[in-house]
Amino acid sequence: MLYIVSTPIGNLKDITLRAIEVLKSVDLIAAEDTRHSAGLCREYGITAPLTSFFEHNERFKADKILAILREGKGVALISDAGTPGISDPGFRLIRLARENGIPITVVPGACAAVAALTLSGLPSDRFAFKGFLPVKSGARRKALAAIRPEEGTAIFYESPHRLLKTLKDIEEVLGDPVIVVTREITKKFEECRQEKASVLAEHFSVHAPKGEFVLLVPGGGGEERA
Ligand code: SAM
Numbered sequence: 185m186l187y188i189v190s191t192p193i194g195n196l197k198d199i200t201l202r203a204i205e206v207l208k209s210v211d212l213i214a215a216e217d218t219r220h221s222a223g224l225c226r227e228y229g230i231t232a233p234l235t236s237f238f239e240h241n242e243r244f245k246a247d248k249i250l251a252i253l254r255e256g257k258g259v260a261l262i263s264d265a266g267t268p269g270i271s272d273p274g275f276r277l278i279r280l281a282r283e284n285g286i287p288i289t290v291v292p293g294a295c296a297a298v299a300a301l302t303l304s305g306l307p308s309d310r311f312a313f314k315g316f317l318p319v320k321s322g323a324r325r326k327a328l329a330a331i332r333p334e335e336g337t338a339i340f341y342e343s344p345h346r347l348l349k350t351l352k353d354i355e356e357v358l359g360d361p362v363i364v365v366t367r368e369i370t371k372k373f374e375e376c377r378q379e380k381a382s383v384l385a386e387h388f389s390v391h392a393p394k395g396e397f398v399l400l401v402p403g404g405g406g407e408e409r410a
Contacts, residue, residue, distance in 0.1 A: 186253055186281045187260040188274065190267045190293030194370035194396075196227055203291045204228050210258040214249055216273060220264050237261065239273050246277040253286045260291075267295040271315045271341055296369060297339045300398035303376050304364040310336025310403065317342065317350060324350065328357040336403040344393040351385040354401065361401060368395040 187206045192198040207213060207230045214237035215221035221234055237245045253259055261268045261277060268274035281288050297313050312335035317324045331338050342350055347365075354363060360382050367375040373395060377384060 185258050186278070186286055186288045187258065187291055188268050188278060188288065189260045189262050189291040190295065191221070191224055191262050191265060192370070193266045193294045193296050193299065194368065194374075196224065198294045198370055199224075199228070200291065200293050203293055204230070206291055207232060207260055207262075210260045212249075212252060212257065213260045213262060214245070214277070216263045221262060224262075232260070237273060237277070242273045242276050246280050249277055250280055250284060250286070253281060254284070265294075265296070267293065270295055270297065270313075294370075296341065296396070296398055299369045300364075300366040300400060301337060301339060303366055303369065304337070304378070304400045306337045306364055306400050306402050308337065310334075311339055312336060312403075313339045315341055317346075319346070321349070321353070325353050325357050328353055331358070331401060333403045338401040338403065340399040340401075342397045342399050344395060344397060347393040347397055348385055348388055350399065351381050351388065354399075355381040355385060358401065363402070364400040366398045366400070367393075369398070371395070 187210060189203050189206055191203065210232050213221065213232050213234045215234050216238045218234040218236050225234070237249070249259055261274055263272035263274065269278060278288065301308050301311055317327050317340055354361070360380050362378060362380050363384070364376065364378045365384050367373070377387070
């Protein structure tokens with residue numbers, strides 16, 4: 185059985201009882217960064233062996249893990265934070281397991297996109313998860329211009345290094361809308377700011393962006409549609 189297990193996005197307590205139970209019971213845990221996940225395992229007395237499974241060895245490792253699953257062993261797939269496969273490795277292994285008739289189950293839990301959407305207070309009846317915006321300015325602006333308001337609230341992951349550039353692009357491409365920036369969800373410096381993109385750019389040019397960010401751009405219709 186392949187178990188797709190969500191882990192915390194900051195606060196170590198944000199893990200389900202079932203996730204702990206499954207991680208304790210499997211023969212192998214495929215983790216994005218074994219050193220990072222060792223901390224979580226220590227916290228909960230999880231002793232199953234860890235093997236690395238990250239973006240650049242995903243294809244090669246997926247075959248190896250499939251062979252282990254074929255022997256009838258239990259493997260849990262986790263990422264550094266949140267839900268595997270959501271802007272994280274996992275999708276290829278899950279598809280391969282499915283194609284090969286391996287039983288699969290999901291142990292749902294934290295996901296930064298959903299946590300940010302809930303926290304933002306923006307309409308959540310319809311939303312579009314966009315992952316990370318392209319790094320190159322031209323492609324990023326094109327991706328922003330392609331946002332369709334009818335898709336509802338658009339959700340982006342962003343790194344602190346690119347936050348200011350992205351806020352400037354949102355201001356210029358989308359006409360300076362009021363957006364939401366969430367930061368460090370479930371952690372000590374959790375923050376949620378709702379302002380015009382230009383105001384947020386001003387704020388973060390004074391207070392250097394630190395930590396992990398999710399940006400949310402409201403879709404057409406705004407709050408009335410919620
Ligand atoms: N698989 C993860 C999930 O389910 O949310 C996402 C992994 S992705 C590589 C990492 C990005 O998620 C970060 O750059 C940030 O945009 C967002 N993120 C993760 N944890 C976060 C947190 N505690 N607060 C805000 N954003 C977070």
